[in-house]
Amino acid sequence: xxxxxxxxxxxxxxxxxxxxxxxxxxxxxxxxxxxxxxxxxxxxxxxxxxxxxxxxxxxxxxxxxxxxxxxxxxxxxxxxxxxxxxxxxxxxxxxxxxxxxxxxxxxxxxxxxxxxxxxxxxxxxxxxxxxxxxxxxxxxxxxxxxxxxxxxxxxxxxxxxxxxxxxxxxxxxxxxxxxxxxxxxxxxxxxxxxxxxxxxxxxxxxxxxxxxxxxxxxxxxxx
Amino acid sequence: xxxxxxxxxxxxxxxxxxxxxxxxxxxxxxxxxxxxxxxxxxxxxxxxxxxxxxxxxxxxxxxxxxxxxxxxxxxxxxxxxxxxxxxxxxxxxxxxxxxxxxxxxxxxxxxxxxxxxxxxxxxxxxxxxxxxxxxxxxxxxxxxxxxxxxxxxxxxxxxxxxxxxxxxxxxxxxxxxxxxxxxxxxxxxxxxxxxxxxxxxxxxxxxxxxxxxxxxxxxxxxx
DNA sequence: GGCAACCAGATTGTTAACAATCCCGTTGCC
DNA sequence: GGCAACGGGATTGTTAACAATCTGGTTGCC
Numbered sequence: 001x002x003x004x005x006x007x008x009x010x011x012x013x014x015x016x017x018x019x020x021x022x023x024x025x026x027x028x029x030x031x032x033x034x035x036x037x038x039x040x041x042x043x044x045x046x047x048x049x050x051x052x053x054x055x056x057x058x059x060x061x062x063x064x065x066x067x068x069x070x071x072x073x074x075x076x077x078x079x080x081x082x083x084x085x086x087x088x089x090x091x092x093x094x095x096x097x098x099x100x101x102x103x104x105x106x107x108x109x110x111x112x113x114x115x116x117x118x119x120x121x122x123x124x125x126x127x128x129x130x131x132x133x134x135x136x137x138x139x140x141x142x143x144x145x146x147x148x149x150x151x152x153x154x155x156x157x158x159x160x161x162x163x164x165x166x167x168x169x170x171x172x173x174x175x176x177x178x179x180x181x182x183x184x185x186x187x188x189x190x191x192x193x194x195x196x197x198x199x200x201x202x203x204x205x206x207x208x209x210x211x212x213x214x215x216x217x218x219x220x221x222x223x
Numbered sequence: 224x225x226x227x228x229x230x231x232x233x234x235x236x237x238x239x240x241x242x243x244x245x246x247x248x249x250x251x252x253x254x255x256x257x258x259x260x261x262x263x264x265x266x267x268x269x270x271x272x273x274x275x276x277x278x279x280x281x282x283x284x285x286x287x288x289x290x291x292x293x294x295x296x297x298x299x300x301x302x303x304x305x306x307x308x309x310x311x312x313x314x315x316x317x318x319x320x321x322x323x324x325x326x327x328x329x330x331x332x333x334x335x336x337x338x339x340x341x342x343x344x345x346x347x348x349x350x351x352x353x354x355x356x357x358x359x360x361x362x363x364x365x366x367x368x369x370x371x372x373x374x375x376x377x378x379x380x381x382x383x384x385x386x387x388x389x390x391x392x393x394x395x396x397x398x399x400x401x402x403x404x405x406x407x408x409x410x411x412x413x414x415x416x417x418x419x420x421x422x423x424x425x426x427x428x429x430x431x432x433x434x435x436x437x438x439x440x441x442x443x444x445x446x
Numbered sequence: 447g448g449c450a451a452c453c454a455g456a457t458t459g460t461t462a463a464c465a466a467t468c469c470c471g472t473t474g475c476c
Numbered sequence: 477g478g479c480a481a482c483g484g485g486a487t488t489g490t491t492a493a494c495a496a497t498c499t500g501g502t503t504g505c506c
Contacts (some may be wrong), residue, residue, distance in 0.1 A: 084373035
């Protein structure tokens, strides 16, 4: 559940990093909210040194910003940045899809199609939470199939930065069914073994997420 | 000169980070070499805490690896990893080229073409060092023109990981003239304002670097 | 001679106290 | 009343000492 990027520092800091990151993802820490070291020490029963190291790492991951002598706060992500992140995902996951199309075995194809069926079920049941989860599983599966570790690390990093937005995109009316269609196409082209088409489809899918983000923005300004 | 990624931590650690990073890039610290904290303290006259924070950041950047209670060492980069990094660069810089093709002004076109002329001169003079520098300037210019900050951060990170290899690629016989040709094509298509073709050309260029890397590997095994 | 337990030096991990900086309410003056 | 200097409290930055762990060589036994 907890993005497992990077090598281990020490145990204590890893615990704090995970806790704060999850807290941000789940919205328990709001964008812009301050994160005083003393509070984190009390919350997670860690030493100040550990908290300090954890904040440094989170800053490096881009989800926390620090100002000298003024502490850390949750970094707010603008819509423009969410768009950029999704555009970057589009090209990197496109690369993964292309590699996956070449490398995947018949057994992998079966598992991918299974995930496709699962995703269809979540749309049928209008289960937005499950939709998001299976959605992630599909992207993760293709990223794993590609065997491209560098791309994997980049995607880990991008994901942690933008997860807050993913939930909201799935809430757009009609979005899940569009997303389902696109995912099924991606899965089929990966199974077909054509790297170029697989890449193109994956990119098209994520660029449609970019459109959805803009639509989300329009809705927000309307209110 | 010094890759300027990331926000500022404190001054002292930033100094150590830059120093060690440059040391690795220039080959003063060899891959696999140990980096004892005490040595860095003595070398850069910094406190141990600062050195420690710096090592944590360098680990996060992927150019140093640490094992608990066993210290830090320069992370060796395999050829496979260099290939992966270049493949990732291909798609991300492709994105930048596409954006740049749309955004660039007539003045930008002029400056780009100037860089192309400079690059041609370095090939004419067989000046490999200057070739590498102008090469970087061209890629940097396109990345800046794109205005895509997320892609920019990703490229910064990729670059610091693989700089050791860049020098060597330019040393392959005939490589500079091939690279020159490709760069000129990229520049012209960006100036033409067609995002799709610009992206395609940039990707083709970097995938040809991937080929060069493989060739480098073959040469190495021959010796 | 070979091998396992052991010990000293070196190296890293952790903690706690000290110093510097900033924020914000207060005071005194014009 | 408005404004600038001041000061206490809170928060972060830095340093130094202490504890834990690893490495490599040595000793003693079989």
